[in-house]
Amino acid sequence: MDPVTSGILVVIVLLVLMAIGTPIAFALGAVSLGALVLDQGMGELTFFGETFFGHVSSFGFVAIPMFILMGAAVASSPTGRDLYRSLDIWMGRLPGGLAISNIAACSIFAALSGSSPATSAAIGKLGIPEMRKRGYPDGVAAGCIAAGGTLGILIPPSVTMIVYGISTETSIGRLFIAGALPGLMLAGLFMVWTLLACKLAGGYNSPNPVAQAAAQIKENVEGNVKALIRVLPFLLVVLGILFALYGGVATPSEAAGVGAFLCLALAIVVYRMWQTKPIANIMRDALRESVMIMLIIATAEIFAFALSSLFITQTVAGAIADMEVNRWVLMGVINIFLLVAGFFLPPVAVIVMAAPILLPIIVAADFDPYWFAVILTINLEIGLITPPVGLNLFIIKGIAPDIALRDILVGSLPYALCMILGIVLLCFFPEIALWLPDLIMGTGS
Template sequence: MDPVTSGILVVVVLLVLMAIGTPIAFALGAVSLGALVLDRGVRELIYFGETFFASVASFGFVAIPMFILMGAAVASSPTGRDLYRSLDLWMGKLPGGLAISNIAACSIFAALSGSSPATSAAIGKLGIPEMRKRGYPDGVAAGCIAAGGTLGILIPPSVTMIVYGISTETSIGRLFIAGAVPGLMLAGLFMVWTLIACKLAGGYNTPNPVAEAAAQIKENVEGNLKALVRVIPFLLVVMGILFALYGGVATPSEAAGVGAFLCLGLAVIVYRMWQVKPLGNIMRDALRESVMIMLIIATAEIFAFALSSLFITQTVAQAIADLEVNRWVLMGVINLFLLVAGFFLPPVAVIVMAAPILLPIIVAANFDPYWFAVILTINLEIGLITPPVGLNLFIIKGIAPDIALRDILMGSLPYALCMILGIVLLCFFPQIALWLPNLIMGVGT
């Protein structure tokens, strides 16, 4: 069977498995195993387990469960509630200020947790009911949280950036810095659209439509300021981690381990989470997400190996490389591929499978690999708020089951257009991503 036919068959089988509800990791593993057995025979089963475990044996992957544990400690504590309260105090008087404060809270919480689902869940549980109570349309309330949650995979520290760095053998510290300014740029674009959407929907110039709102907020100022004080230690931990990475003080795995220990300690001390149950919940959530991501990484590596064994990867890469087109047309084709892949696969799986293939093509076309990491990540962010997978959409649906999925989707789509605008701006002005890493770590790759 020729590589093109094999590739089409593999993709169709994978999509069918996902369509019937098979978990991503099991779908990737089953298709990979079937393809390898058909290509090399039953003897390939002997090496399947060895290949599976070898794919996640890199020491660099230790950073992933540690950062996830750090995020779980933050997500399981009332940090999101305190962020929400303190930001609402400062931004509540803007038109649409409550929605804007939710996006700001998502941006900060993304830096604390490094996880898009955790960000959407933590801020959404508080923000969506409050926005709806104050008269915000369902689409605006759900859309701003779903979009704000996507910032978790771009604003450092980011688990997906760690996976990209390990997969492409690029500096994780430089990747983190490269994602910082674009992440803030996207947050700014989200806020601008939210302001416009709220103006179009009626303004929402006051934090609460009821007459007692102003007096109520004044009474709560002291409490909100105390909430902000409780969040500051967590922000200092994140700043310390980033300083350790950028200054060469520690490796990502070491920084992640220290960060996880400190955030867990802060959750216990600041929020008095002494009981066994909340600590057990933190460990359970961290273990669940870590196992899920590591399973996806392992099976995605095997899937990539199977595609390579069938010469599918080489055929696709050669077809892209042979395109006699302008390098920006080539970049457009790659962006389209990433966008479509993000519709069906989680970010980690796309990065593990696609980044090692695309990187040589990107470098040959004279694009910066760190700039490309940001472009790739934003494409995958779009996939988090677009069907058929759209993980953040389903998280929001779980938080607010009485909001129609159509309203959540329609409220999120303008933010997807904001991300596309962000990609365009990065193409015209690549220094948005490259200026800060070049300033801190020097020019180079």
Template structure:
């Protein structure tokens, strides 16, 4: 069977399996096994298990469950509540300050947890009801949280960046720092659109303008509690800064830094929030184990899938066809962006990175694009997939938090933020230094 026909059949089979609800790891593994056995016979079963387990046996993957545990410890504690209160204290007086506080809280909580769903859930549970109570439009209240949650896979420490680094054999520390400026650039774009959206919707209720004296008195009464909340959050921020310092200072490897970070965040959650009972600790371990196993299964199955594509010469054929296109390199980058965008609509970020990064990297390098800059571009494309249908994980999380806001309103409120991300990609293409300046400054 020629590679083109084999590729079409594999793609159709994978789409069918996912369409009937097969988990992505099992869909990848099943279609890979079927393709290999059909092409090479039953003997391929001998290599299936070896390929499956060899990939996840790499030491670098130890960082993934550690960072996940670190995020679970933060997400399971009231850290998100305290962070939200602290930012509301300082930004609540600004025009649209509550919405800005939510996006700022999402940005910081994303750095603490490294998880988009956890960020949406932790900040959304408090932010959405409070914004609606103060008169913010439902679309803005839902959209800014859904979009702010996506920053969890860009602002370091990021699990997706670790997976990209291992898949492409690039520096994880450099990848982390490449996401800092673009991450806060996106947060800034989100804040600007939030203010514009509020004005277009007829404004919002400024808490310092409505029932002014009563609200001011309430805020004064809450200042002490909010300052204490800030003090409780600062140790977690110190842990994240310590991890980044250890990575960029050459003090520790990503796996070592992740292990220490997980222990410190777990210890801080227990000590600061008095989580002495077995139940919350058990919940943290359960969530960490569940998400880690899911990600590792996807990575292992995607490795088998990549092995199957390579064995059937599908990868080589596709890469050769793209490389042979006599087009401007920016047209090529546009085609790759569209491909990543469509893939992000249907697949989780981890699966897209593991499946496509090794294939796309040689093409990116041959077109003289920087692999660290491309990592940021890829990640933003995958962020868009988190707030767009049909998968749109963050949309469903927001809908579960505020079920009285229809999924349509959540989607319509989120789409302008997706356009902000597209604008972010354009800015990165025009000014690559947004992603490369800080890594070059700190790491040479």
């Protein structure tokens, strides 16, 4: 069977398995194993275990469960509540200020947790009921949280950037810092659209500054300042991790281990989480997400091996490389591919399977690999708020089950357009992603 036909059949079977609810890791593993056995016989099974465990045994992957544990410690504590309260008092005066403060809270919490689902869940549980209570349309309330949550895979420290760095053998520290300014740019675009959407809907103002008595305002300010003080140690831990990575003081795995320990200790001390149950819940959540991601990485590696063995990878890469088109047309084709892949697969799976294939093509076309990492990540962010997978959409649906999924989707789509605008801006001004890494780490790093 020729590689093109084989590739089409593999993709169809994979999509069918996912459509009937098969977990991503099991779908990837089953398709890969079936393709290898059918093409090369049962003898290929002898390499299955070695391939499965060989890739995830890399020491660099230790950083993933450690960053996930760090995020779980933050997400399971009242940090999101305190962050939300402290930002509300400062931004509540603006029309749509509560929605804007939610996006700001998502941006900061993304840096604390490094997880898109955790960000959406932690801020959404507080922000969506409060916005609806104050009269915000359901679409605005749900959309700003769903979109703000996607920043968790771009703003450092980001688990997906770690996976990209290991898969492509690029500097994780440089990847982290390359995502900082684009992450802030996207947050800014989200805020601009939110402000515009609120003005179009008539404007929504927080009643706190005008309607309350002076004593009540003082009490709220004091409470929110105290909440901000409780959040500051967690922010300092994140800044310390980034300094250790950028300064070459520690490897990503070492920095992640220290960060996980400190965040867990802070959650216990600051929020008095002395009981066994909350700590056990943190460990359970971290273990569950870590196993899920590592299984996806392992089976995605087998999937990539199967595609390579069937010469599907080489055929696709050759077809793309042989396209006699302008390099920006080539980049457009790659963006469409990533966008479609993000509709069906989680970010980690797309990165493990696609990044090693696309990187040589990107470099040959004279694109920067760190700039491309940001472009790739934003494409995958769009997939988090668009069907059929749209993980963040379903998280928001779980938080507010009485909001129609259609309203959540309609409210989120303008933010997907903001991300597309962000990609366009990065294409015209690549320095948005590259200026800060070059400034801190030098152009030769």
